[in-house]
Amino acid sequence: MSASRKTQQIQLSQLMPGMFVVKLDIPWIESPFLKHSRLITSIDDINKLRKAGVRQVIIDTEKGDVPTASQNKTPTPGKVLTENKEISPNKLKQADNASASGLAKELDVAVKLRSEIKNTVRTINDKLERNLPINSDALLPLIDDTLLSLQRNDQALLNLVHLTHKSQKLIDHAFGTFCLALNLAVTVNFDTEERQALGIAALLHETGWLQLPLHLMGKRTEYTKSERALVQSHIEMGLRLLKESEIPSLSRRIIEEHHELCDGSGYPKGRDAQNTHRASKLFCVVDTYDEWVHQLLDKPGSLPTNALRALYKLAEQGRYDIEFVAGLINILGVYPISSAVLLSTGEKAVVEEVHREAHLSPVVRIEYDVNGRPLKNALRVDLRGPEAEGRIIKMVLDPSDPAEDPLKRLHLEVSE
Incomplete structure (x- = not known):
């Protein structure tokens, strides 16, 4: 980052369309965008950053707008901004x-x-x-x-x-x-x-x-x-x-x-x-x-x-x-479709769908419970939604290893 560049670190709640972001507080590979440096053009851009786990950003005050006192308000917890209103978790579901x-x-x-x-x-x-x-x-x-x-x-x-x-x-x-x-x-x-x-x-x-x-x-x-x-x-x-x-x-x-x-x-x-x-x-x-x-x-x-x-x-x-x-x-996504994963709960699952704006929180199909026992009926969970109940991906598993997938259930189920 250039030493002569005028920058300011702000909370994500202060970020608004028209501001130019030059750095995020998450690794690039977890970002919803191809580049960290970009002009924020819409509320949708901000929502993507929020879902990716961004809390603070650094903006270039010469290339874009600067925050005002009225922009310090923090959004309601559990809700996502739109241009004129907020979306509740039920709407997301x-x-x-x-x-x-x-x-x-x-x-x-x-x-x-x-x-x-x-x-x-x-x-x-x-x-x-x-x-x-x-x-x-x-x-x-x-x-x-x-x-x-x-x-x-x-x-x-x-x-x-x-x-x-x-x-x-x-x-x-x-x-x-x-x-x-x-x-x-x-x-x-x-x-x-x-x-x-x-x-x-x-x-x-x-x-x-x-x-x-x-x-x-x-x-x-x-x-x-x-x-x-x-x-x-x-x-x-x-x-x-x-x-x-x-x-x-x-x-x-x-x-x-x-x-x-x-x-x-x-x-x-x-x-x-x-x-x-x-x-x-x-x-x-x-x-x-x-x-x-x-x-x-x-x-x-x-x-x-x-x-x-x-x-x-x-x-x-x-x-x-x-x-x-x-x-x-x-x-x-960071965890591509078909990836076998271990969740923070100890459950084992396979990734079925990814969100481009939330790489770390895909949709998974849980096949093994917290004790490693196979579920009678697999559970489909969106890790970015309220039904995730705090679950996050802990690590990637190798489904070819019998110790990690003894019943060969951590694979995609697609009709031929």
């Missing part, structure tokens, strides 16, 4: 119930959409294996349908992204990156052309693997030098397979650059951030996340929360674009 209903409805659509996306990938791979060209225009309706689903409720498709089948790694990876890339592209305001190019690239970016030994995808031991060279050749092989296909030039570039890193340590050409298209940098982030979570490389898989933290740390070191990593965290 009604809104949460509506959200749950909307998610359930959209989840049915998302399951059908997932099936369509996977069948499309199978058709693409079959054509390419028979040396037939792909017409990317035929993929545009699928991209439009996915964007519409994300617009209605972006949690539905995210519920499906973390599901995988060992026999369908290529197809599941295409589905996961397709959904995450489009979701992130909307979040960071990519235009229509870039969204379409990303969607097409996501469905095609691993086609080179069709000519490689698939046992190398998800190998648990470190690649040998020759194996690594073979794996890295999938980009060249994929572009060769797509040579006669009608796809946008930007999609081709994303496919070519999706393993390039901002610090120049990626492949195949070692391009740095200045020489890599921003759409490629975005796709690199979601591709890496999905590879880590679903164990598609030569290392053990990561829990979603751990993958996000590792990505953010590497972004701070300059390897990945920090804006896109921040955007992905904003979408998935």
Whole structure:
């Protein structure tokens, strides 16, 4: 923070639209916004900060308004401000119930959409294996349908992204990156052309693997030098397979650059951030996340929360674009959907829905009681609502560990 900047620390109750915030009293990863420095434009911005646990902020008094004596009033405890009134916890509960209903409805659509996306990938791979060209225009309706689903409720498709089948790694990876890339592209305001190019690239970016030994995808031991060279050749092989296909030039570039890193340590050409298209940098982030979570490389898989933290740390070191990593965290939350968690009460639960404005307080499904016994009927609780009764997430669990999930109940329940 510049020494010449005129700043003032104020209580959140003093914060008003028109003020320019430069620092919060919570870690960045817990913030509801991509950046701590921002102009507060609405009461909704303030409510998001309150739900994230912010109590004090530092404002720049030259870039924005300053508080007056009348702004020292503290809001009524347990209520959230609107432009002209306050919302009681009962109203919040009604809104949460509506959200749950909307998610359930959209989840049915998302399951059908997932099936369509996977069948499309199978058709693409079959054509390419028979040396037939792909017409990317035929993929545009699928991209439009996915964007519409994300617009209605972006949690539905995210519920499906973390599901995988060992026999369908290529197809599941295409589905996961397709959904995450489009979701992130909307979040960071990519235009229509870039969204379409990303969607097409996501469905095609691993086609080179069709000519490689698939046992190398998800190998648990470190690649040998020759194996690594073979794996890295999938980009060249994929572009060769797509040579006669009608796809946008930007999609081709994303496919070519999706393993390039901002610090120049990626492949195949070692391009740095200045020489890599921003759409490629975005796709690199979601591709890496999905590879880590679903164990598609030569290392053990990561829990979603751990993958996000590792990505953010590497972004701070300059390897990945920090804006896109921040955007992905904003979408998935600190505890992404499917995360198994231990609550402060000792109960064990799985995350079913996240709130972008309250990353630390998702909706969870409690499966084990305070003594570790399985519940006869799982309990769905919104940790930001009154029914949470003080529950908070204490730590992330590993559902593959029998000691932490003996009955294998800490997973998502989604119809196939």
